[in-house]
Amino acid sequence: MVVVEADGNYLQPFETDDLDIYSGESYSVLLKTSQDPSQNYWISFGVRARKPQTPQALTLLNYRTNSASKLPLSPPPVTPRWDDYAHSKAFTKQSQGLGS
DSSP states (O other): OEEEEETTEEEEEEEOSOOOOOTTOOEEEEOOOOSOTTSOEEEEEOOOSSOOSSOOEEEEEOOTTSOTTOOOSSOOOOOOOTTOHHHHHHHHHHOOBTTO
């Protein structure tokens, strides 16, 4: 996916496989759907920056021609650990305003 905006401010677009979003933040992304449309794909959500009390959440990217109950062939992605601060810092460093 390509991140293009954070909290109402346009960014220098950058590609990433995941987002670090904290309470009250918002991002706009362009999602590239260039995979096999005969399959469904996992999307996962995990708690970051505080020890989670719940497991990661999962949903499906469902192509219109498929049943929404058709599970993907691959296992669900694993989100980064809740305390992987190096991962969070690397994401933040990619976020540059258009004037930067």
